[in-house]
Amino acid sequence: MIKPAAGPLPVGLGAFRGLPIAVFLIGFVLTAWLMARRTRGALLIGILGRP
Amino acid sequence: MIAIVLNEVFAAARGSRRRARRRFPAAIVQAPDLSTFGRLDFGLFAKLGAVTAILVIFSIMLSDFFDTMGTIIGVGGRGGFLDQRGQLPARQPRAARGFARALFGGLANSSSNTTYIESAAGVTEGARTGLASVVTGLLFLGAMFFSPLASVIPAQATAPALIIVGFFMMAIARDIPWDDYEEAIPAFMTMLVMPFTWSITNGIGAGFVTYAAIKLLRGRGAQLHWMVYVACAAVVYFCLPLIEGAAK
Numbered sequence: 001m002i003k004p005a006a007g008p009l010p011v012g013l014g015a016f017r018g019l020p021i022a023v024f025l026i027g028f029v030l031t032a033w034l035m036a037r038r039t040r041g042a043l044l045i046g047i048l049g050r051p
Numbered sequence: 052m053i054a055i056v057l058n059e060v061f062a063a064a065r066g067s068r069r070r071a072r073r074r075f076p077a078a079i080v081q082a083p084d085l086s087t088f089g090r091l092d093f094g095l096f097a098k099l100g101a102v103t104a105i106l107v108i109f110s111i112m113l114s115d116f117f118d119t120m121g122t123i124i125g126v127g128g129r130g131g132f133l134d135q136r137g138q139l140p141a142r143q144p145r146a147a148r149g150f151a152r153a154l155f156g157g158l159a160n161s162s163s164n165t166t167y168i169e170s171a172a173g174v175t176e177g178a179r180t181g182l183a184s185v186v187t188g189l190l191f192l193g194a195m196f197f198s199p200l201a202s203v204i205p206a207q208a209t210a211p212a213l214i215i216v217g218f219f220m221m222a223i224a225r226d227i228p229w230d231d232y233e234e235a236i237p238a239f240m241t242m243l244v245m246p247f248t249w250s251i252t253n254g255i256g257a258g259f260v261t262y263a264a265i266k267l268l269r270g271r272g273a274q275l276h277w278m279v280y281v282a283c284a285a286v287v288y289f290c291l292p293l294i295e296g297a298a299k
Contacts, residue, residue: 001246003249010248011247020207021207023208024207024208024211027210027211027212028210028211028214031215032211032215040176042176043175043176043212043215044176044212046211046212046215047208047209047211
């Protein structure tokens with residue numbers, strides 16, 4: 001989500017390309033998967049990225 | 052770790068390894084800078100005048116207040132501490148402790164030591180007592196000396212955790228009485244305004260004003276605590292410049 005510099009909408013979708021988005025998506029899927037498995041420390045593992 | 056490895060791989064693939072290496076700190080351990088601790092400056096009153104200075108302080112206080120109350124209720128709900136009315140039991144003065152922290156944060160010249168929504172991460176992992184806060188505090192104390200290392204972790208690595216925390220906090224929305232419009236509409240306004248304005252304060256302010264307005268229009272204004280009216284008046288006062296700006 002981004003704040004567009006112009007336009008009527010207060011928020012909008014950012015560009016889905018580039019390394020930061022790839023890192024975010026991998027981290028999000030990893031964290032969500034660990035949460036769904038009810039793994040203890042899933043959030044920390046998701047940040048540190050060592051399952 | 053994933054973020055750092057990917058950064059290195061992508062940077063190497065682009066042939067800009069030297070630029071990527073600059074992201075790693077030169078030293079891992081660094082003494083914290085405490086030079087601003089206790090350096091109080093009351094020049095604000097001389098520069099802005101007493102009335103404006105008090106209004107500025109009040110606006111910061113209001114922001115802190117709404118942030119703290121919103122976070123306490125949200126985290127309390129996630130931890131299962133709320134009663135049937137969705138309120139925290141009054142046996143412990145949590146809000147007073149939060150405000151005391153903000154006061155001492157100002158003394159340290161740091162950003163306000165208010166209650167942060169990131170606390171929900173600890174509650175999600177099972178924290179239920181003050182021991183968790185003590186452990187967190189000790190870890191932060193140690194982290195002060197490893198700030199260069201912490202700066203390596205990019206925002207995109209921590210963003211997924213915050214989204215998951217937001218997901219868990221959303222769960223308490225099921226307790227909103229959606230058939231009772233007097234309660235549900237202000238709650239909806241709160242949830243709507245927060246993301247659209249990127250501010251917890253704005254969202255809670257909108258909820259306060261909507262709640263009071265609906266109560267007044269239904270002739271039930273006497274049910275509200277007088278502090279609600281004071282908070283609403285402050286919210287409206289600080290929203291006036293925005294409304295006037297939008298009207299131009």
